[in-house]
Amino acid sequence: MRAAEGGGFLSAVERLPEDLVNKIAAGEVVERPASVVKELIENAIDAGARSIHIDIEGGGAGLVRVRDDGRGMSRTDAELALERHATSKLRKLEDLQAMATHGFRGEALPSIAAVSELVLRTREDGTVEGTEIAVSHGRRLHVRDAGHPRGTTVEMRDLFGAVPARRKFLRAASTEAGHVAEAVTLLALARPETGFYLKSGARRLLEAPPVDGLAPRLYQVFGPRLLEDVVPVEGGADWAVVRGFVSRPDRPRPSRPSLRLYVNRRPVRDRALAKAVSEAYRGSGGGERGFEAFLFVEAPPHLVDVNVHPAKTEVRFADARTVWAAVERAVREALSEGVRELPRVEVGRDAEDGSVAERAAAATRSFFEHGSALSGTAPASGWGRRPEAPDRVAEVSASPAPAGAPPIVLGQHRLTYIVASDGDELVLVDQHTAHERVRFERLLERAGRHAVQSQGLVTPLVLELPPELRPVLDAQAETLGELGFDVEAFGGGSIRLRALPAVLGHKDPGPALEGILRDLAQRGEAEWAVAGTRDRLAATLACHSAVRAGQPLNVESMSAIVRDLLQTAHPTLCPHGRPTVVRIPRAEVSRWFGRTGWRRQ
Ligand SMILES: Nc1ncnc2c1ncn2[C@@H]1O[C@H](COP(=O)(O)OP(=O)(O)O)[C@@H](O)[C@H]1O
Ligand SMILES: [Mg+2]
Known part of the structure; x- marks a missing residue:
């Protein structure tokens, strides 16, 4: 616009006030709470922090607090840090060619302060009194003394509180928390030597003390x-x-x-x-x-x-x-x-004896899997449910299943794996997951014909079910019947068990039922390769009735497992998504022994 048309101003071009510049820049740097978390963690890393504590509330829109034990700032530096293009990391253009720090543009802190309520507390070595600076949506409120251990805490509240148009774009708190978790994960993976601790409200999402690598x-x-x-x-x-x-x-x-x-x-x-x-x-x-x-x-x-x-x-x-x-x-x-390199499958790592640490890890993982880039890691559900679909599972194995004779069993390795050869490839079978797959498909097939074998108890068993399992029993009542249980509520928390599936015949009925219900209740969505109540119950039954890792097997039983496995619709995965079989191609074995090229394989 030219001055003449603009109504007679002397100059139509004006320098924007700094606060407005910061708000505009904030559009590029601060997209959502996760971007704030990212910038603050990067600053903490740049300051040499050994451990970084991140707390969020309301997915981060309510509160983001990042506390570090890095070098901290003097009062002058802290005041400068909140000004635009103020940075301690870049001095001349050439430095840009070899940036070792995350930051260099000096934009993050002023941008965040422009669109939130920000309080910065910091203290560097050699000073007694720390500094606190508060800024509200771009306006400085105060600078004063404040106690703080060496390091820096930045507290940000009410993100976009004064910019409703931006606030509108924030998603549900759980989604934003997922993005924050991903932002923390990304940086935590880059810095194993730094401790990362993330809490969302009262929930600990990540506890990662410094490690080596x-x-x-x-x-x-x-x-x-x-x-x-x-x-x-x-x-x-x-x-x-x-x-x-x-x-x-x-x-x-x-x-x-x-x-x-x-x-x-x-x-x-x-x-x-x-x-x-x-x-x-x-x-x-x-x-x-x-x-x-x-x-x-x-x-x-x-x-x-x-x-x-x-x-x-x-x-x-x-x-x-x-x-x-x-x-x-x-x-x-x-x-x-x-x-x-053969996949490492630990002995005895069956679902029901997973340790507490493992369960905690699984819970964290399943959290990350919701609303983060990791959502693709869950095994695709539906395997084993659609026998008419092309065998997607087969693609997973290193090579196609042999068309010819079943593999010949050579022996058992570590009481866990069946070692076999089909004349061409070396075949390793996990005895538990393989048997689980066999039992699972058989159970479903029989259930489909209403022909599951059930075994009656001589005297019905009355047992007390823990409260958390009662709703599971109610929800599963019908399916339990289809799969061979005869169980009914018996007043209070008691139930009466009259019969159980024949596959469980050798088990103590009470604990068996309880273990199965517990398994169904506790497995996260990511721990299944099958969907639907009946399939999952069948999978659990199969798991509880299959041979275990660590169990000695004779050649006949092992041969039966391998033969039956090859006849299933989806032989390469158990219903929980773990592999059942690994094939080592002939060429691979030849390569180990240098029998390549013109030499005979
Ligand atoms: N956690 C912190 N510990 C010590 N100094 C910090 C911290 N956060 C920010 N600073 C100082 O404030 C300056 C400005 O930070 P920032 O706006 O993120 O820009 P940049 O990181 O690009 O330099 C940094 O250069 C650094 O000197
Ligand atoms: Mg920075």
Whole structure:
């Protein structure tokens, strides 16, 4: 607009007030509570924190508090920190070429302060009195003395409280909390040496004290199962080093790809590199399904431009092709190695004797799986329910099932695995999960014909059911009948059990029923590969009646399990989604012994 048309102002161009500039910038830096959490954690990391406590309320829109034990700030610095483009991390343009810190733009704190109620408390070594600064939606309220241990606490309340248009875009508290959890996870994986503690209201979502390396950190965040399902990546090309973990091709795989990517320890998004990972899976015969990958790319800082976006979640490489090739190759190599390395399935890790720690980990995991990038990691439900569908499960195994004779059983390994050969491939079968699959399909087939065998008790058993299991019994009453139980409520919390499925014949009836109900009640959604009340009850029955890990078996029983397994509709997974069989291709075995090329296999 020119001055003349603007009504006679001398100048139509005016410098915007700083507060307005900050509010505009906030649009780029602060999208939702998770972005606030990300920026504050990055500042804590940049300040050398050893442990970072994050508390949120109302999904973070109500409160975000990030407390660190880093170097803290002097009063002057703290006041400056809330001003736009004030940073201690960048001094001259050349520094941008080798940024080792997360921050450098000096935008986060003023942007957050512009759209919330912010209180910053901080103290650095050598000073007695700490500083407190309060800002309300861009207006400074006070600067005063305040006690604080060495380090910094930033407390943010009422995000977008004065910007209703933005506030409207926030989702339900649980969704926002999921995004916060993902933001914390991303940074926690990049810094195993730093402790991360996340609480949402009274609920602890993450407890991760400092550890040595990515693997123990993955364990802390996702629980033991994830580590069983991934192989290490260690490779690269030219100047790009690639490390991390990717999901094994021979395990049940998520339906969607999930890549957590880091460049020089900075979490970034990069479509091209996600493609490189997909490409590697396709190249190793993995098809189009999903994967779970954690990849750390290290590249000389001067070849990476980190200043592409205000939120610093994108980077640009001087030579993108080299990075692409490095990632694709490193992952492809890891996947082919992974097939050689047998999956680790621990002895006695059956569902019902999972430890408390495992259950806690599973609970955390299932939390993360709701509303975060991890939602793709749950085994696809519905396996075993649609025999008419193409056998999706078969794709998971390293090679197709043999058309010919059943494998010959050679023996039992660690009282847990059946070792067999089909003349071509070496076949390892998990005796428990395999038997579980067999029993499961048989039970369903009989239930369909109303022909489940039931075994009556000589005298009906009256037992007291713990209160938390009573609703489960009520909900399952009909299905329990279909699957061979004869049970009825008997006043109060008592029930009367007259008969139970014949498959459980050898068990103590009371504890058996209770164990089954407990299992049904306690398993999270992610711990099932089948859906529907009847299928899940059948799966639980199958699990409770199948041979266990650690149980000695003779060759006849083992042969029967293998033979029956191959006749099931979905032989490669148990109803809880664990693998039943791993095949080691002939070529693989030959390779171990150097019988390749012209030599006889
Ligand atoms: N948790 C903290 N501990 C110590 N110093 C901090 C902390 N948070 C922010 N600062 C200081 O405030 C400055 C501004 O922070 P910020 O607005 O996030 O910009 P940037 O991180 O890009 O420098 C930082 O450069 C740093 O000096
Ligand atoms: Mg910062």
